[in-house]
Amino acid sequence: MSFLPMATRAFSRDTVLPPIGKERDEEFTQPDDDFSYSSKLTNIEAQRIMAVIQEIQKKVHMMNMLNDAAEKRTNSILSAETSALVREHLQLESRFKQATEQKTETAELVKQLKQSTRTLTRHFLQNPSALSKLKYLKSTQTPVIAYFEHRLQECKTLIFEKLKTTVEEEVAKQEHLAMIIAKEQKTTSEVNALKEELEKAKKERMGEINKKNEIIRKLKDELRDIKHQAEDATKKLENRSKVKEEAELELFRQKETDLSTEIDQLKKKLEETVLFNREEEANARKKKFKIESEVENWIHKYDQDMEEKQAEIDDLTVIYNEEKSHLDELQSRFQDLQKEYDAVLEERKKAEQIKKEKQMLIEKRNQAATKIQALWRGYKTRKDLKKAKNDKGKKDKKKKK
Numbered sequence: 001m002s003f004l005p006m007a008t009r010a011f012s013r014d015t016v017l018p019p020i021g022k023e024r025d026e027e028f029t030q031p032d033d034d035f036s037y038s039s040k041l042t043n044i045e046a047q048r049i050m051a052v053i054q055e056i057q058k059k060v061h062m063m064n065m066l067n068d069a070a071e072k073r074t075n076s077i078l079s080a081e082t083s084a085l086v087r088e089h090l091q092l093e094s095r096f097k098q099a100t101e102q103k104t105e106t107a108e109l110v111k112q113l114k115q116s117t118r119t120l121t122r123h124f125l126q127n128p129s130a131l132s133k134l135k136y137l138k139s140t141q142t143p144v145i146a147y148f149e150h151r152l153q154e155c156k157t158l159i160f161e162k163l164k165t166t167v168e169e170e171v172a173k174q175e176h177l178a179m180i181i182a183k184e185q186k187t188t189s190e191v192n193a194l195k196e197e198l199e200k201a202k203k204e205r206m207g208e209i210n211k212k213n214e215i216i217r218k219l220k221d222e223l224r225d226i227k228h229q230a231e232d233a234t235k236k237l238e239n240r241s242k243v244k245e246e247a248e249l250e251l252f253r254q255k256e257t258d259l260s261t262e263i264d265q266l267k268k269k270l271e272e273t274v275l276f277n278r279e280e281e282a283n284a285r286k287k288k289f290k291i292e293s294e295v296e297n298w299i300h301k302y303d304q305d306m307e308e309k310q311a312e313i314d315d316l317t318v319i320y321n322e323e324k325s326h327l328d329e330l331q332s333r334f335q336d337l338q339k340e341y342d343a344v345l346e347e348r349k350k351a352e353q354i355k356k357e358k359q360m361l362i363e364k365r366n367q368a369a370t371k372i373q374a375l376w377r378g379y380k381t382r383k384d385l386k387k388a389k390n391d392k393g394k395k396d397k398k399k400k401k
Helices: 020-031 031-038 044-066 070-077 081-101 107-128 128-136 145-166 167-401
Strands: none
Touching: 044 107, 044 145, 081 107, 107 128
């Protein structure tokens, strides 16, 4: 994990570190948090100070997100320029760690590492896309870096609280502190009075203790007499126990003899079992050797079969490639013919459409002509009838005259 090495040297291995979890990452992924710090400050200078601290915090977290540059996914996600800067920075860190472990001069490496850190942070700030890609890389965070970020967050909170306090609030705090000091002095005087009372109680307690010590001395004398009586009783008990012990020892010797006999019998049985197992082992070894020989023969046969099958597969692959190329050629020709066929069908379809439209037009004309002829015949018939009727009327008038 990449980080500022000059900061990590301030912590020892025995330092108690806070837990690393999701809460720490959220301090840098929530922009509203930084905005709330600045928005609560009314003084411009205070806002500038908080902005500088937030910028430092952002850069530290940015360096903390760098992972191992040897991973292939780093080169695939980040650009070539960014990957080169990251690798150069990690190489400087590795050289610095080696120099620190070997206790050699590190002043020049520190300068180069500081310059590399500035260049890398400026590059990520000028390229937001590279910074957003960097967040997808899962980096392994060391406890020392987490401790440094935790302390930086605490420092930021303390400075914010200090900058947020106005002059009136500071005066009120001083007055409150003076009140607390006065209470502390009063409490101290009360404690001294209680100490004096405690000394008196201790003296009274010591008198009682001396009386109890005298009682204890008398009880010890009585205990000494009881102890002498107990020693006499113990001697008598030991004499009785010794007689019982000798009887039990004789019984144990007899039992030991019986167990020794049983052990000899078991040893003989063990030797017979070992001989039998050796014979079984020899037979098993012969069987194992035979099976291994058969396995080797089968493996050799399998290798030969596989070589033959591989040769057959290669021949089939060559034939397949030739037929595939021929198929591709035929498919290409088929596609050309398909295009020509589609064009011919389109032309036929258009011709049939035109022919159908002409036929429909002819039918419409015939229907129109038929209607016109019918109308004309009707008109002609009505006209003839009307004329015939007029002629008949004229004849009737002449006859009446």
